[in-house]
Amino acid sequence: MKGCVEPAYQRKVGRRVVDGPIQGYLWGKKPGPRRPPGPPRKIAMQKETPKSEARTPVLTVKNVSYYYGSKQALDDVSFEVFPGKVTALLGPNGAGKTTLFSLITRLFDAPTGRIEIVGRSAAELGSRALEPLGVVFQQPTLDLDLTVKQNLRYFAALRGLARKDADERMMRALDALDMAERVNERVRDLNGGHRRRVEIARGILHSPKLLLLDEPTVGLDVPTRTAIVRHIHELARADNVGVLWATHLFDEIEPDDDLLVLNKGRIVARGTAKDVVAETGAGDLGGAFRLLIGGDTEEDIAA
Amino acid sequence: MKPMHLVRAFNGIVWREMLRFLQQRERFFAALVRPLVWLIIFAAGFRAALGISIIPPYQTYITYDVYITPGLVAMIQLFNGMQTSLSMVYDREMGSMRVLLTTPLPRWFLLVSRLFAGVTVSLFQVYTFLLVAYFFGVELPPWGYLAALPALILTGMMFGALGMLVSSTIKQLENFAGIMNFVIFPMFFASSALYPLWKMREGSLWLYYICIYNPFTYAVELIRFAFYLEVNWQALAVVAGCLAVFLGLSVWAYDPSFGIQQRKAGAAAAA
Numbered sequence: 001m002k003g004c005v006e007p008a009y010q011r012k013v014g015r016r017v018v019d020g021p022i023q024g025y026l027w028g029k030k031p032g033p034r035r036p037p038g039p040p041r042k043i044a045m046q047k048e049t050p051k052s053e054a055r056t057p058v059l060t061v062k063n064v065s066y067y068y069g070s071k072q073a074l075d076d077v078s079f080e081v082f083p084g085k086v087t088a089l090l091g092p093n094g095a096g097k098t099t100l101f102s103l104i105t106r107l108f109d110a111p112t113g114r115i116e117i118v119g120r121s122a123a124e125l126g127s128r129a130l131e132p133l134g135v136v137f138q139q140p141t142l143d144l145d146l147t148v149k150q151n152l153r154y155f156a157a158l159r160g161l162a163r164k165d166a167d168e169r170m171m172r173a174l175d176a177l178d179m180a181e182r183v184n185e186r187v188r189d190l191n192g193g194h195r196r197r198v199e200i201a202r203g204i205l206h207s208p209k210l211l212l213l214d215e216p217t218v219g220l221d222v223p224t225r226t227a228i229v230r231h232i233h234e235l236a237r238a239d240n241v242g243v244l245w246a247t248h249l250f251d252e253i254e255p256d257d258d259l260l261v262l263n264k265g266r267i268v269a270r271g272t273a274k275d276v277v278a279e280t281g282a283g284d285l286g287g288a289f290r291l292l293i294g295g296d297t298e299e300d301i302a303a
Numbered sequence: 304m305k306p307m308h309l310v311r312a313f314n315g316i317v318w319r320e321m322l323r324f325l326q327q328r329e330r331f332f333a334a335l336v337r338p339l340v341w342l343i344i345f346a347a348g349f350r351a352a353l354g355i356s357i358i359p360p361y362q363t364y365i366t367y368d369v370y371i372t373p374g375l376v377a378m379i380q381l382f383n384g385m386q387t388s389l390s391m392v393y394d395r396e397m398g399s400m401r402v403l404l405t406t407p408l409p410r411w412f413l414l415v416s417r418l419f420a421g422v423t424v425s426l427f428q429v430y431t432f433l434l435v436a437y438f439f440g441v442e443l444p445p446w447g448y449l450a451a452l453p454a455l456i457l458t459g460m461m462f463g464a465l466g467m468l469v470s471s472t473i474k475q476l477e478n479f480a481g482i483m484n485f486v487i488f489p490m491f492f493a494s495s496a497l498y499p500l501w502k503m504r505e506g507s508l509w510l511y512y513i514c515i516y517n518p519f520t521y522a523v524e525l526i527r528f529a530f531y532l533e534v535n536w537q538a539l540a541v542v543a544g545c546l547a548v549f550l551g552l553s554v555w556a557y558d559p560s561f562g563i564q565q566r567k568a569g570a571a572a573a574a
Contacts, residue, residue, distance in 0.1 A: 126409065127407050130406065131407040137401055137402075145327075146319070153315070154315050154316075154319045157311045157312055157314060157315020158403065160305065160308030160309075
């Protein structure tokens with residue numbers, strides 16, 4: 001399915017289910033294997049979802065607009081996120097990404113439009129609608145004075161998990177992120193990359209159906225970023241989790257990922273990443289993004 | 304929402320607050336040293352200068368350090384309430400507040416759980432202070448220590464709710480020192496914590512009127528009467544009423560539809 005560019009942005013999001021091993025290439029770089037061959041590692045503990053359920057969106061945002069006083073932050077935004085897919089949200093500074101995440105996570109309510117998480121609206125159900133949601137914020141949110149285990153146990157309690165179940169899930173999630181050996185260390189003693197991994201482990205601890213990632217790799221070195229990108233794509237495919245990933249780093253987006261480009265509160269392009277690039281006629285994703293937002297400096301891109 | 308989910312979440316919030324408290328030992332000692340300085344130095348000097356006549360709930364003449372003890376207990380709780388405020392602003396700045404607010408639990412439940420967590424910490428501080436005060440000669444009726452517990456929970460919650468309300472209006476952590484000056488000290492000094500109200504009335508009529516409109520006065524009196532196994536119904540009504548108002552406003556302030564958190568986010572985004 002082709003990607004599309006404004007003014008035809010009303011078209012449906014193109015998507016297809018990817019079951020094979022990770023293609024794993026960064027844009028503009030030669031494809032190559034990143035890990036030894038074999039089945040993708042399981043990260044969370046959800047059962048496989050039947051294919052018939054795969055097309056039911058885990059997140060539906062429909063006609064959402066939002067104003068801060070007289071300033072419009074979001075303008076009639078609509079899109080869907082599907083299980084098993086990573087949907088990248090690209091946008092320059094002030095595009096409305098943070099506002100969108102705040103509305104989805106119900107830090108404040110959307111006065112117009114509708115937001116549904118696995119078919120349930122927060123406006124009708126209140127906080128209960130957030131049950132299938134996992135979030136990794138851009139800002140560090142771990143308690144620095146507590147250990148990794150204490151942080152995750154606290155979150156597990158907030159999610160209503162029993163202690164034994166929580167501990168089992170914690171060890172599996174940390175193991176998948178190569179952090180199991182650091183479980184008793186204080187977060188303050190971990191480096192930035194390891195803290196990020198703990199935040200991701202926390203985000204998937206309760207087996208969410210929808211995972212929101214707000215620029216989770218900001219400030220990390222390339223190997224750590226690459227590892228996190230790989231983990232998230234594996235998680236989406238292996239456990240059928242729908243992922244909405246706000247980023248401004250093009251190499252975090254795989255060609256088959258769904259892509260939303262947000263500019264000045266409006267979605268200006270969407271489709272699979274490779275289709276959006278093809279439709280703009282740009283040579284790569286960076287070029288396509290510059291064309292779409294009408295800017296060409298790093299400042300335009302940096303979020 | 305399953306009841307067991309609420310129980311686990313409540314336990315988790317209280318447990319985290321206790322862990323944080325235990326790891327911040329200096330916070331514990333600061334909370335203890337402050338009232339002890341008042342009791343041991345300030346009250347010792349006034350013991351000779353200020354006579355306390357027989358006023359309810361006291362059946363006999365008492366020394367000044369005995370009189371001042373309920374006020375110092377309330378002061379510990381007020382500081383702890385403001386610590387809740389500081390902790391919430393810190394959590395908001397550090398992002399951990401977002402983790403709490405994006406869980407599938409009602410906002411009111413999260414705020415009340417945080418309140419209880421703060422009260423648990425304050426009770427630990429209060430009873431440690433009373434133990435130390437006992438060795439400095441402040442003896443209360445033995446059952447008074449237990450009888451005061453419900454009053455201490457109620458007053459602790461009122462100050463916690465006040466702190467929560469204050470936290471919703473503080474934009475930055477740096478503003479906390481200003482709040483300390485503008486909330487804690489006027490509340491403490493313009494109350495019956497240091498002097499009986501009749502004495503205040505003799506000194507200054509307008510100060511007396513400030514004192515009787517200060518919720519802190521009623522918290523002190525509720526605790527004072529509870530120590531002597533009595534209930535001051537007027538104080539109970541005022542403390543319960545203030546708790547309801549402060550808590551209601553806090554829930555409103557943190558509500559995603561109406562609250563001032565949203566307006567602040569808007570101001571930040573518009574900037």
